[in-house]
Amino acid sequence: MxxxxxxxxxxxxxxPASPSTAHLPTAPVAAPVPREIGFVGLGNMGYNMAANLYAKTCADGGSRLTVYDTVPAARERFVAQHPAARAAATSADVLGAADVVVTMLPDGPALLALLRAAGDALRRDTLLLDCSTIDVAAVQAAVAFCADRGAHLVDAPVSGGVGGAQAGTLTFMVGAAASDGVLPRAAAVLAHMGQRILPCGARGAGQVAxxxxxxxxxxxxxxxxxxxxxxxxxxxxxxxxxxxxxxxxxxxxxxxxxxxxxxxxxxxxxxxxxxxxxxxxxxxxxxxxxxxxxxxxxxxxxxxxxxxxxxxxxxxxxxxxxxxxxxxxxxxxxxxxxx
The missing domain is CATH 1.10.1040.10 (N-(1-d-carboxylethyl)-l-norvaline Dehydrogenase; domain 2)
Structure with missing residues (x-):
């Protein structure tokens, strides 16, 4: 049958089901796209997210994208397919040069190791957008690490899978309130990789969601x-x-x-x-x-x-x-x- x-x-x-998100505040895309963007983590999700970010912000020369992955072949493949992008030799090179850095990593220890490796190379007022799915305790530790250096970290895990990453239709659950001053900067980058940016509250709330x-x-x-x-x-x-x-x-x-x-x-x-x-x-x-x-x-x-x-x-x-x-x-x- x-x-x-x-x-x-x-x-x-x-x-057909149409669950309402009318009660959810969405993030304004008010800030300009940063000139220097970094991306760390070129796995199945990260590679496609970085490709969309490149196509929509960097291919015309408006911004410059620097990528890093612990697997050299991944970053070499990316720059071969996206000739205006730059591959960094170390993760510290990315965090030390970019205004906004997107990370897509396997777990909390990987994020904390990334930050410790960067150390004082992490510039003041740099914004890190961690799109990984990790434990809340790791998010809080990473937020504190960045705050001690005058930088900002916002958790922004995604829903939508590899297909959404390829199509640029991801949903971002952002650990920031709608009134958070850093949210427009985050939204200016996330909007080029997804369709929905949903502020969830305080830091770590995105991971909980x-x-x-x-x-x-x-x-x-x-x-x-x-x-x-x-x-x-x-x-x-x-x-x-x-x-x-x-x-x-x-x-x-x-x-x-x-x-x-x-x-x-x-x-x-x-x-x-x-x-x-x-x-x-x-x-x-x-x-x-x-x-x-x-x-x-x-x-x-x-x-x-x-x-x-x-x-x-x-x-x-x-x-x-x-x-x-x-x-x-x-x-x-x-x-x-x-x-």
Whole structure:
């Protein structure tokens, strides 16, 4: 049965979801684009973000982009494809020369190591925009380190994945209030890599928002995988079950846009052999960050904790460690059934 026929089975139709963000303040793009921009971290996300930043601010000579990555081949590839950009020999060269520096790093220790390596080379009034997903304690330590040197660090983690980074449609969750004087400077750069800039409050609030969002995402992916596996074991096809969910109360971003069963959505990571997209290791990391954040305030996570442990099991399996997080469905289906 095609997806469109699911409503004929008695499931109520409803309008496409359009969650309102009207209550969220958006950042004004009032400050001019800085002349000297730096970018540190040219992985799957960072490379595409830097490419958009280059195309929209530097290709015409308006600004100059300096990039750095710990892998020399990554920075060499970037400057080969973006000839007006410059590759720095060290991260300190970037932080010492740029007015605004964007960082996209794997974890909090990497950010703190970057700052310590720069040391006194970090110029007064330099603005660092950390788009990594890291722990709140690391953000606070990095903010203090920069403040001691007269610089500014703002957390601005992203949502949208590699596809959003390529298309320049990312959402930035910014650890700054709408009235924060540094926000226009941040927005002047972030606007060239995404579509939404959402001030979340104090420093670190952007990371909290991102961690909470990905906590929901991980739990939802596991729930959809579990429910789909149950339906298939009772004879339903994944197409029929997805169609029912998408016109019923089980509807979610996962069922509509990122279904974990190959073939349900032709463009999904699942339909590409669970390649690309958002890695299972990254989801396991974000769930760990959520559990750590909950522990800091003495809060149990009755769904988050078991979801974290399940994804930990997934990424411990060498077959799944490098796959997209939606591969949790395949992992589940390949587990031995109970007698």
């Amino acid at each position: 095609p997806l469109a026929d699911a409503a004929a089975m008695g499931c109520p139709r409803r309008a 991102k961690i909470c969002n990905n906590l929901v995402l991980g739990i939802t992916m596991l729930a959809v995988s579990e429910a789909t596996a149950l339906g298939l074991n009772h004879g339903l096809t994944p197409q029929v079950l997805a169609g029912i969910m998408n016109v019923s109360s089980g509807r979610s971003w996962v069922t509509e846009m990122y279904h974990p069963v190959p073939g349900v959505q032709p463009g999904s990571a699942a339909s590409r052999g669970y390649t690309g997209g958002f890695g299972a290791k990254l989801m396991a990391k974000d769930l760990r960050l959520a559990c750590e954040a909950a522990a800091q305030v003495g809060m149990p996570l009755p769904l988050g904790e078991p979801t974290r442990h399940y994804f930990d099991d997934v990424v411990r399996d060498p077959e799944y460690a490098s796959l997209d997080f939606s591969a949790v469905y395949r992992y589940m289906m390949q587990r031995p059934k109970q007698p």
